[in-house]
Amino acid sequence: LSTPAQDLGPEWALLERIAVDAPDRSHPADLAQRPGFRWGEFVEQALRHQMLPMAAVELLEGDPPIPLPPHIRALLVEALDVNRERNRVLRAEAGRLSAALHRAGVPHAFTKGIALESTVYAGRGGRLLKDVDVMVAPTDLSRGADVLRSLGLTPGDVDPVSGRIVPLPREHHVRLRLHPDHLPRHARLTAHPVVRWVYVDVACSLTWHGSAWQVPVEPVLARALSLRLPDGPTIPVLAPPDCLTFVALHLFREAWLGQWVELGLDVTLAKFADVVRLCRAHRDALVGGALVRLLEGLGVVEPVAWVFQHLDRALSLDLSRDLALAARASPDFLAAAQRSSAGERRWDGDMRRRLHARDRARLFGTGDGP
Amino acid sequence: VTDDALSAILLDRLRAHLPRLARDAAPAEHTWLSEAGLDSLRVIELITDLERSLGIAFPDEMLSPDTFRTLGSLRQAVRSLVPVTP
Numbered sequence: 001l002s003t004p005a006q007d008l009g010p011e012w013a014l015l016e017r018i019a020v021d022a023p024d025r026s027h028p029a030d031l032a033q034r035p036g037f038r039w040g041e042f043v044e045q046a047l048r049h050q051m052l053p054m055a056a057v058e059l060l061e062g063d064p065p066i067p068l069p070p071h072i073r074a075l076l077v078e079a080l081d082v083n084r085e086r087n088r089v090l091r092a093e094a095g096r097l098s099a100a101l102h103r104a105g106v107p108h109a110f111t112k113g114i115a116l117e118s119t120v121y122a123g124r125g126g127r128l129l130k131d132v133d134v135m136v137a138p139t140d141l142s143r144g145a146d147v148l149r150s151l152g153l154t155p156g157d158v159d160p161v162s163g164r165i166v167p168l169p170r171e172h173h174v175r176l177r178l179h180p181d182h183l184p185r186h187a188r189l190t191a192h193p194v195v196r197w198v199y200v201d202v203a204c205s206l207t208w209h210g211s212a213w214q215v216p217v218e219p220v221l222a223r224a225l226s227l228r229l230p231d232g233p234t235i236p237v238l239a240p241p242d243c244l245t246f247v248a249l250h251l252f253r254e255a256w257l258g259q260w261v262e263l264g265l266d267v268t269l270a271k272f273a274d275v276v277r278l279c280r281a282h283r284d285a286l287v288g289g290a291l292v293r294l295l296e297g298l299g300v301v302e303p304v305a306w307v308f309q310h311l312d313r314a315l316s317l318d319l320s321r322d323l324a325l326a327a328r329a330s331p332d333f334l335a336a337a338q339r340s341s342a343g344e345r346r347w348d349g350d351m352r353r354r355l356h357a358r359d360r361a362r363l364f365g366t367g368d369g370p
Numbered sequence: 371v372t373d374d375a376l377s378a379i380l381l382d383r384l385r386a387h388l389p390r391l392a393r394d395a396a397p398a399e400h401t402w403l404s405e406a407g408l409d410s411l412r413v414i415e416l417i418t419d420l421e422r423s424l425g426i427a428f429p430d431e432m433l434s435p436d437t438f439r440t441l442g443s444l445r446q447a448v449r450s451l452v453p454v455t456p
Contacts, residue, residue, distance in 0.1 A: 171414055171415075171418050174414050174417050174418060174428075174433055175414050177430055177433035177434075178410070178413065178414070178433055178434070178435070210410065258411075
């Protein structure tokens with residue numbers, strides 16, 4: 001591992017250090033104690049990248065302890081406490097949902113944060129969860145909706161001020177009718193004083209509807225493994241190579257489809273942190289061509305290589321070589337953003353600067369120029 | 371609304387979302403909207419815009435790629451939702 005450049009400031013370097021979680025890099029204390037370190041900048045970027053609890057684990061519970069300004073320590077303690085409690089509530093919701101899906105005979109597997117926080121994040125509360133993500137086969141989407149209804153979940157968003165579930169915008173309904181790769185987001189109000197609602201997202205695609213890269217969901221679900229969560233319930237999760245494939249494809253979707261940038265939902269550093277941790281936790285099952293053979297069989301080498309090559313360049317890693325994915329995405333493809341009838345959007349291909357930037361839309365052009 | 375007025379509104383909204391169509395004074399019915407720039411994001415914006423402009427709601431069975439394939443298919447769908455006077 002090489003030390004990443006600090007030209008974007010010690011605050012960004014610290015966030016990258018936390019994302020990579022590599023003990024052989026600069027100790028977080030060395031970065032946090034730089035003269036003039038701007039805690040406001042660090043906290044704002046951590047929030048933007050959904051990494052405040054991850055930062056809290058590293059800065060509060062690292063060894064040796066890191067001296068922190070009292071108000072920053074208090075903020076991090078509270079963020080970590082709330083996140084741990086939210087994760088506990090969402091784990092219980094996942095257990096309830098899994099039991100109901102089993103009773104209904106719907107094959108399923110939990111994905112993303114709910115499957116990662118107690119495994120590759122070791123259940124320390126560092127992985128921020130916003131919802132419970134579960135995958136079913138496209139033919140089971142309707143039965144999945146029935147199960148959600150039976151558990152008191154309804155399609156909608158929660159208005160955090162009134163605490164009521166409000167209908168989803170018309171655009172959301174239209175999008176799902178045209179691109180039926182998941183159910184509308186479902187919500188349920190709880191009696192919990194802090195975690196006042198839960199969201200559940202049911203997907204039926206590892207990529208997206210209409211994508212050039214399609215992965216049959218049923219075989220992936222058939223390979224799912226059982227995971228016993230810290231609080232007791234056991235849920236099915238994707239097998240490690242499938243899990244990494246999905247996490248990478250999901251990152252690719254958020255980073256490559258230009259619409260997410262326009263919606264202000266561009267890819268975050270936390271998503272890259274998921275990929276790094278998955279690779280580290282399951283290295284033996286992925287190296288030596290094991291992952292790339294799976295990807296070749298699924299026809300998704302190019303988008304996954306896109307993710308790893310950007311990851312390596314942004315965070316000074318060398319995972320592409322370890323996984324035999326080096327140079328599998330062309331420089332031209334790396335700087336592409338979205339192919340559509342309106343033309344391909346392009347950017348300069350510098351993922352590190354893209355992640356750091358606040359106004360991402362300005363990084364993108366149309367046609368041939370960056 | 372008359373058929374002419376409906377056509378004018380439809381073309382006006384299409385041109386607002388598809389700049390390439392703005393250069394065509396009288397686009398043919400068989401014009402492929404995807405070739406005029408209607409992508410997966412713009413189609414959603416177009417649908418909600420048409421619904422607001424015309425006071426209609428596309429029923430679920432019309433929310434399919436077939437409806438938005440050509441100018442003619444979209445015109446036919448909109449006509450079926452808006453009472454047209456001779």
